[in-house]
Amino acid sequence: MNAGWSWYVIAIVALNIVGCVWLLWWTSKRKPGDPKPTDTSHYWDGDITEYNKPLPKWWLNLFYLTIIFSIGYLVYYPGLGAFAGVSGWTSQKEHDADKARDDRKLEQTFAPYAGQSIDVIARDPKALALGRSIFNNTCATCHGSSAQGAIGYPNLSDDIWHWGGSPDRVLQTVLDGREGVMPEWGKVLTGMGGPNAVDYVVAYVRTLSAPASMENNFMAAQGKSLYNGVCVACHGVDGKGNQELGAPDLTDDYWLYGNSTESLRQTIANGRHGSMPAHRPILGETRARLVAAYVWSLSHQSRTTAKKK
Incomplete structure (x- = not known):
């Protein structure tokens, strides 16, 4: 909190305290010419009269004691703008003390x-x-x-x-x-194998868990050479991955980001970044x-x- 806002808060608090004291004092005194407490002319049901008697002294004194207590509270604890209070209490310290006790x-x-x-x-x-x-x-x-x-x-x-x-x-x-990073290979593959290169690699990756599907599969055959030129560094020739790098095994049936063609295409073309x-x-x-x-x-x-x- 900057100094301007701090003084603004202090002024508002002080104005409220002074206002409460003035209000108690002003309303508790009788002025010359005021009617008697019994002269209100307010009657109900013929025999019920409303009086306007002042509050008892002990009650008023309780209000004043409350105001004195509030001033002491604001001096001891933070509450006047940026003033930290003579106790130095903060919610952060209270939290840290409670946490330390519970941690023990x-x-x-x-x-x-x-x-x-x-x-x-x-x-x-x-x-x-x-x-x-x-x-x-x-x-x-x-x-x-x-x-x-x-x-x-x-x-x-x-x-x-x-x-x-x-x-x-x-x-x-x-x-x-862990930080699992799959680089963006879209531009690299496109430069190596043309506009359909990413789809070729997707097709080949799918065959790693079903080798029989490689037969007579033109797209997968095109993708194999691209895979061998780019992907083997992390996933290996056989697609078994590398746990030292967090490179997943591509021969099982588990796909962290989904096994749809669109998901695989996005993974290869745009990369992924998983953070644990x-x-x-x-x-x-x-x-x-x-x-x-x-x-x-x-x-x-x-x-x-x-x-x-």
């Missing part, structure tokens, strides 16, 4: 799982319940409450992992996040381990269930 309580709950591998944590039903709660509060916004994802957000309940599904790789993904935020600064390492253990358990049900029995 939570750390006592999470402490038994500190430093444990997530596949070990996944064998503990209590730990999985904690991880599921953290997931619902933090991750479900993107991946859904069932962890099955959506267009552009990976399904975490299957066994397909673009960045690797080992306990260490899953934990690294949660802690430090780092949750180390958001959750801390132990809570990140718990949620990673829960996510890992979704695709390893047989291994975690066997340990529970």
Whole structure:
């Protein structure tokens, strides 16, 4: 708040306080010539008379005490423009103190799982319940409450992992996040194979999960050479991808952005940029381990269930 607005707020507050004091004082005094409190000439039902008696002194004094309290409050706490108050209180400090207190309580709950591998944590039903709660509060916004994802957000309940599904790789993904970048290849492919080059590559990519469809497929045959000239660097000759780069396996039936021809064309021509935020600064390492253990358990049900029995 700049100085001008600060003085404006101070003036408004002061005017209201002075106005309240004046109003109490003015209305509580009797002026010469005022009628008696019983002389109002207001009658109802013949025998009910309205009086105009002043407020009792004790009641008026309570109002004055309230005004004095408000002045003290404004001196002690911030409320007069940019004046911070003699206490130095702020909602930010209050929030931070409450958060620190609650975090200490939570750390006592999470402490038994500190430093444990997530596949070990996944064998503990209590730990999985904690991880599921953290997931619902933090991750479900993107991946859904069932962890099955959506267009552009990976399904975490299957066994397909673009960045690797080992306990260490899953934990690294949660802690430090991922940046998946598919470059724009539209102009490059068009320069190599003409205006239909992107469609040729789309046709060839579709055959990677169904090799038999390559037979007598002119578009796929044209797309193969283009694929080998551009796409193999990340996805490999066989289309199996590269988990170190986050390049997906093109031979399975899972498509992060959809498997329609239009979606594949857009992916190849215009590229994609998927971002998984780092949750180390958001959750801390132990809570990140718990949620990673829960996510890992979704695709390893047989291994975690066997340990529970």
